[in-house]
Amino acid sequence: MKYSIEPMNVDDADRCAELERALFAGDGPWSAQAFVSELAGAHNHYFVAREPDGHVLGYAGVALLGASPNMEAEVHTIGTDPSAQRVGIGSALLDVLLTLADSRQCPVFLEVRTDNEPAIALYRREGFEIVGTRKRYYQPSGADAYTMRRPAVLGVREIEEQQA
Numbered sequence: 334m335k336y337s338i339e340p341m342n343v344d345d346a347d348r349c350a351e352l353e354r355a356l357f358a359g360d361g362p363w364s365a366q367a368f369v370s371e372l373a374g375a376h377n378h379y380f381v382a383r384e385p386d387g388h389v390l391g392y393a394g395v396a397l398l399g400a401s402p403n404m405e406a407e408v409h410t411i412g413t414d415p416s417a418q419r420v421g422i423g424s425a426l427l428d429v430l431l432t433l434a435d436s437r438q439c440p441v442f443l444e445v446r447t448d449n450e451p452a453i454a455l456y457r458r459e460g461f462e463i464v465g466t467r468k469r470y471y472q473p474s475g476a477d478a479y480t481m482r483r484p485a486v487l488g489v490r491e492i493e494e495q496q497a
Contacts, residue, residue, distance in 0.1 A: 334420050336390055338429050341379035343369055348389040349381070349412075356412045360446070360471040363410065368392075371409065380429050382413070382422045390417045393426035395433060395441075406434035408443035411452075424455060431459060435486040444470060444478040456481050 341349070346368040353362035371377050371394055379394035391413035398405050408430055413422045434441045444467060445452050461481040470478035 334384075334390075334417065334422075336382045336384050336422065336425075338380050338425055339383050341368070341372060341381045341392060341394070343372060345381050345389055345392070346372075349392045352389070352392065352412050352414055353410075355415060357471075359474040360476060361473060377409070378430070378433055380426060382417075382426055390414045391422045391426055393423075393430055395430040397433065397437060397439070399439075401437065401439075404437050404439040406430070406437070406439050406441040408441060418451075423452075427455065427459060431483070434483075438485050440485045441483040443481050445481060446471060447477045447479050453479070453481075456483075459483060 346365040349368050350363060350365040353364075356362070368379070372379055374396070376396050376398055377394060378397065379392065381389045382391040383389055391411075393411040394409040396407045396409055398407060408427075411423060411426055411430075413426075431441060441461070443456065443461070445456065447466065461483045463479045464482045465480040467478045467480060469475045
């Protein structure tokens with residue numbers, strides 16, 4: 334399956350909302366307007382996985398919050414078309430978000446349903462650990478969420494300084 338990872342634009346909002354309804358029907362899926370609002374945030378960075386014909390297969394977004402040295406990244410959303418899952422699209426989208434966080438050397442936080450085993454496995458492979466549980470986080474379903482954290486990835490200079 335061929336696709337590219339590109340910045341999301343306002344024209345992608347309807348498709349992303351369609352995917353949200355398919356993926357998160359019982360958990361208050363985002364509307365197209367919610368995506369448009371997120372795109373307007375200066376600290377938000379959103380991306381899509383796009384086929385050569387322009388069709389959106391997945392999406393992801395992260396907020397980079399605060400200022401160095403106390404900056405944090407928060408994954409807001411990530412989703413892949415059910416017909417295109419298990420081919421690496423979610424992993425590729427997450428990699429783009431983590432690269433942004435790593436470029437600012439900040440920890441990354443996210444919430445994930447406690448029963449979303451494929452997503453939890455992906456996050457664990459990328460260095461996330463469960464640091465807490467949010468009871469009834471997802472509405473209206475009332476499903477619980479894990480809060481997961483990935484530590485900041487330090488640059489070479491910082492690693493050398495810590496070892497000195």
